[in-house]
Amino acid sequence: MTSTSFDHARDAIVAVGRWLDAKGWAPATSGNYSARLDDGSFAVTVSGRHKGRLSRDDVMRVDAGGASLDGKTPSAETALHLALYRAFPAVGAVLHSHSPSAVGFSRAVAGDGYRLAGHEMLKALPGVATHDTAVTLPIVENSQDMAIVEAAIAPRLLESGAIPAYLIRSHGLYGWGRDMAEAERVIEAIEWMIAAERAERSFR
Numbered sequence: 001m002t003s004t005s006f007d008h009a010r011d012a013i014v015a016v017g018r019w020l021d022a023k024g025w026a027p028a029t030s031g032n033y034s035a036r037l038d039d040g041s042f043a044v045t046v047s048g049r050h051k052g053r054l055s056r057d058d059v060m061r062v063d064a065g066g067a068s069l070d071g072k073t074p075s076a077e078t079a080l081h082l083a084l085y086r087a088f089p090a091v092g093a094v095l096h097s098h099s100p101s102a103v104g105f106s107r108a109v110a111g112d113g114y115r116l117a118g119h120e121m122l123k124a125l126p127g128v129a130t131h132d133t134a135v136t137l138p139i140v141e142n143s144q145d146m147a148i149v150e151a152a153i154a155p156r157l158l159e160s161g162a163i164p165a166y167l168i169r170s171h172g173l174y175g176w177g178r179d180m181a182e183a184e185r186v187i188e189a190i191e192w193m194i195a196a197e198r199a200e201r202s203f204r
Contacts, residue, residue, distance in 0.1 A: 002036065002092030002178045009035040009043035010059040012093075012180045017045070019184070020097055021052025025191065030098035030172070032075035035180060036085055040064065044081060047073045079146040084176050087157060091164075091176050093183040098172040101195045106139055106169040108198075113138050113156075114167075116193050124189035125163055126182065137190065138166040165190045 004012070013033045020026040031051045034044040041061045045051065049058045060072040066082055068074060075081075081094045105114075116122065117134035125135065140152040153166050164186050165175040173190060177183035 002090065003038040004035055004092070004179075006037055006039075006041075006043055006061060009037060010056040013043060013045060013059045014054045014056060016095065016180060016184060017051035017054040020095070020187075021050075023099070023191075025097040025099040025102075025187075026051040027098060032077050032081070032096045033094070034078070034081040035093045036091065037061065041069055042082065042085065044074045044078050047075050077146060080150060080174065083150045083154065084157075084174075087154070088164075088176070090178055092178050093180040094174065094176040095183045095187050096172055096174050097187050097191065099191055099194075101198055102167060102173045102191060103170060105194045105198055106167045106171070109139070111139065114197075116190075116197070119193050119196065121189045121192050121196075124185050125165075126177065126186070135161065135163045137163065137194075139169055140166060142168050142171045 016033055029048050029050055032045045034042055037043055041063050043059050044062055046058045046060050060074060061069040062074050062078060063069055066078050084091055084094050113136040115134050115136055118131060120131045122128045122131055122133060138153060138156040140149055143149050164177060167173055175183055175186035175190060177186050
């Protein structure tokens with residue numbers, strides 16, 4: 001299990017918000033980020049904040065059930081973060097990006113997953129050592145009810161060869177890792193492959 005102090009998590013979440021915003025992957029108040037804390041609670045972004053302008057006060061703590069520990073209101077999608085922490089005890093950070101490429105791609109492709117094959121960037125994913133392979137990026141339907149999204153994605157994440165990422169159609173990408181650095185790497189690699197797939201399709 002990877003965990004960190006609340007002070008360190010706040011700084012890391014503020015930094016990742018600025019990084020994602022600079023890439024155009026966190027428009028308006030979209031996206032949400034979290035980290036597992038060493039006291040058993042979780043640091044999450046406060047609801048309704050612009051992620052490129054986060055301050056340390058825009059990061060709060062919730063318990064394992066999602067209840068606020070400091071009176072602030074957490075992101076509406078906190079339940080999806082907590083589901084990942086419950087399912088994977090080694091996960092230390094979860095990120096949710098809202099890039100135009102990922103959202104548009106999820107709307108353009110049919111089915112409940114998309115095969116990513118042959119990309120050098122696959123080697124950025126944990127456990128992947130060669131470009132000469134293929135993985136499936138799961139896609140689930142969007143809903144205002146997080147329990148519906150969680151129920152749809154949960155069995156997919158336990159399949160053999162599952163990667164630490166999934167798309168919510170019309171909504172964006174979730175990615176996670178042992179720590180914030182690995183979660184960032186997963187998000188960036190998947191976002192790059194989605195953009196490359198879109199570019200390839202445009203040339204056909």
